[in-house]
Structure formats: C-alpha cells, structure tokens
Amino acid sequence: MRVDALTMRELQMPLKHFFETSFGRVTHRRVLLINADCDGVEGWAECVAGEGPFFSSEWIETAWVTIREFLAPALLGTKLESARDAGKLMARVRGHNMAKAALENSLWDAEARQNQQPLWMLLSGTRSEIASGVSIGIQDSQEQLLEKIETEVRAGYQRIKVKVKPGWDLDVLKKIRERWPQITLSCDANSAYRPSDLEHLRRFEQFNLLMIEQPLWDDDIFYHSKLQRELKTPICLDESIHNSRDAEAALELGACRIINIKVGRVGGFTEAIAVHNVCQKRGIPVWCGGMLESGIGRAHNVALSTLPNFKLPGDVSASKRYWAEDIIEPEIEVGSKGTIAVSNEAGLGYEIKTDLIDKLTVRKETLRSRAATA
Numbered sequence: 001m002r003v004d005a006l007t008m009r010e011l012q013m014p015l016k017h018f019f020e021t022s023f024g025r026v027t028h029r030r031v032l033l034i035n036a037d038c039d040g041v042e043g044w045a046e047c048v049a050g051e052g053p054f055f056s057s058e059w060i061e062t063a064w065v066t067i068r069e070f071l072a073p074a075l076l077g078t079k080l081e082s083a084r085d086a087g088k089l090m091a092r093v094r095g096h097n098m099a100k101a102a103l104e105n106s107l108w109d110a111e112a113r114q115n116q117q118p119l120w121m122l123l124s125g126t127r128s129e130i131a132s133g134v135s136i137g138i139q140d141s142q143e144q145l146l147e148k149i150e151t152e153v154r155a156g157y158q159r160i161k162v163k164v165k166p167g168w169d170l171d172v173l174k175k176i177r178e179r180w181p182q183i184t185l186s187c188d189a190n191s192a193y194r195p196s197d198l199e200h201l202r203r204f205e206q207f208n209l210l211m212i213e214q215p216l217w218d219d220d221i222f223y224h225s226k227l228q229r230e231l232k233t234p235i236c237l238d239e240s241i242h243n244s245r246d247a248e249a250a251l252e253l254g255a256c257r258i259i260n261i262k263v264g265r266v267g268g269f270t271e272a273i274a275v276h277n278v279c280q281k282r283g284i285p286v287w288c289g290g291m292l293e294s295g296i297g298r299a300h301n302v303a304l305s306t307l308p309n310f311k312l313p314g315d316v317s318a319s320k321r322y323w324a325e326d327i328i329e330p331e332i333e334v335g336s337k338g339t340i341a342v343s344n345e346a347g348l349g350y351e352i353k354t355d356l357i358d359k360l361t362v363r364k365e366t367l368r369s370r371a372a373t374a
C-alpha cells in the first residue's frame, strides 16, 4: 500500500470525572488522531501521549511536531508491503514511541480495511471476546473511591485496579479488602516508591493483590528485580517496557512476573506483538493497558487483546466510563460477565463519528508526500 496522506487532528474531550495518578490529575484529554489515506482507503489511529511529560517524556506537543517534521515525511509517498514494515522506516528517529505507534497503527487499520478483514484477525488474534478490568484513580476521599468500586463491581468488571501513592495506599487497600474480600484486586503506583520503601511495600502482601504495577522508577528494571525477589506479590511492569528487548531483560532478571502492554508505549502493533511473543515463550501472562483513550484507541486495544497470551483482564473498559459521547459507534460496552465482544466488521470494527470529530477538533493539519503535492 502507498501512504498518500496523513492528517493529524487534535480533539478536546472533557472526561466525565477527573483521573488522578501518583503523577497528577487530568480533567480533559487532548486527543491526537491520525487519519491515513492509503490508495484511497482510510485508516484511523490515536496517539495516546498525555497532556504533559509525566507518564513518559512524550506528550501531545512533542508527538505533533515529531510526526510533522520527521515521522510522517519518512512514510509519505512510500509503498509498503504491509503496515508491519512501517516501524523500520521510522527507526532513524529515537524514542517517540507513542507518535510512531499512532502512524503505524493507522496503516494497520487501512490495511485491514483494504483486505476487508477485521483488524484483530490481521493481528492474528484468536478470541471473540476479551476480559475487561477497570483502573480507578485517586479520589478526593476514601468514601468516593469505595463508591466507585461498588459501581464497577456491580457492572461485572473482572478486575479492579486502584492507583496508589504514599499516603493513599495501605489504609485504602485495607478498606477495600474489608468490604470485598474476594474481588480480583491490583494496584498501580506509577513509580511512586523507592527501594528504601521495601518494608512499607511488604505490608501490601496482606491484601492478596493480583499484582503491584510499576512500584519503582519509570526507567528502571534492575531495582525492580531486587524488589521482586523480596515480594511474593507479582510485580507488573508498565512504564519500564518500551520494546521486546526490555521485556527480555526484565524477564531474564526476574524484575516482574506480569507485563502490561500498551501499544503506544512500545511504538505500535508490530512491537506489541513482539513483546507478547517474548512473554508467551516464557510463560509470562500479559494484559492490555489503557491511556484514557477515546473510542479509536480503545478499539485498537480491543483488537490487540484478542492475542492468545492476553491472559489477564486489561484496562480496556466501557466508553461511558470516560466520555459523555464517544467518537465511535457503537460505543465500547462491557457485558455483565465483564467481557467485551469483538467486532467482526472490517478494520478497527466501529463506525467513526466524523461529524462529532469535526465538532471536537481544535486543530488539523494534512501532510502529503512531496511528489503528490508537486
């Protein structure tokens, strides 16, 4: 397929409720969408970079500029055998995985549409439904958190994950376990602790957590391996894993027993599949992480989660948890058993609400190959 044009758009989307992690609170998402035109067939994807350089050094402004100046020019006008090969063309640019993923994934969607095939099949997925969990942010009060958990447990979600940080951890987990001794529960620290917190982290063990996600520095593997040796609770790495080599290193060192795969963090579906395969070979289960995506990123996450080693419920939950109105139709829904049915429509599997997207768009720029413009 030939990459004829790439359109970037920024949408301003208010969250229904703020989302707070150990690194801060967001109330609105600045959603960066890519729309690719390949031989007259379009493909859509979302750049999951945040509003500031807090989850990772990438954020929406670096993604926008890096796509415009370097990544889109590397793709435009080229003829690709498959979207699988897009990463090689962008490899000269170091880092900027979320920007790269948005471009690559738009080509995967276009390729699936060209084949008139669901994206999940193109990715070699094997499931017709995926297991869904929720991630619940830090709240203004413990009562508010318990109320939110009550809602999600009733909705049928298969795993509840809560955000933790020093001062919002042991007491909160204790209250949750007192009220729900049996639920599958995990926590995510987003790098809020240090190796010197070992004795404090040992006290998490009493709560029978499925995992502790990313307790230490975002760029660390080694100290997580020391910590994992001291804890019975599995560590799950999120921020630390940028590619399949990181996954190999983490597993070789024993730094975690579970890996969270975010397609944006690893630079696109090709690398996400590589991380999945490394883990599968070593018997390490993975799950699909979320970045407060709109329906487009969410649909891509559903497709990725159909791969066989996605053995744990992901942070892929219903559209209505985040948005008053999502930009895809139908919206992503979760059944009473906590599963999402996978669409059999071509491409990412949902209608794109272009009118709503136009209404939410605050800036837009179309990039074409020099040859096409000349």
Ligand code: OSB
Pocket (backbone or CB within 6 Å): 021, 055, 134, 135, 188, 190, 238, 289, 290, 291, 292, 293, 315, 316, 317
């Ligand atoms: O660490 O998993 C994370 C949201 C923004 C940034 C980082 C993370 C998260 C979540 C939300 O936990 C998951 C979701 O999209 O529901």
Ligand code: MG
Pocket (backbone or CB within 6 Å): 188, 190, 213, 214, 238, 239, 260, 289
């Ligand atoms: Mg995380």
